[in-house]
Amino acid sequence: MRDCDAATYIPAGADEDIRYRLWGRDRQALADCRALNAAKGAAIRAYQGQGKTAE
Numbered sequence: 001m002r003d004c005d006a007a008t009y010i011p012a013g014a015d016e017d018i019r020y021r022l023w024g025r026d027r028q029a030l031a032d033c034r035a036l037n038a039a040k041g042a043a044i045r046a047y048q049g050q051g052k053t054a055e
Contacts, residue, residue: 004029004030004033004034004037005029005030005033007026008022008023008025008026008029010022010023
């Protein structure tokens with residue numbers, strides 16, 4: 001699994017609209033990275049026989 005990217009640099013004095021847009025992209029990228037890593041982990045556990053089974 002890969003490390004999630006570092007936080008986006010938001011320059012001091014940037015316009016409020018630009019700050020929110022950069023912050024939003026940063027949060028979405030972090031959420032996507034964590035979701036992908038969680039899916040990879042679930043697949044690995046399932047292949048190893050450690051996944052939860054429906055009964």
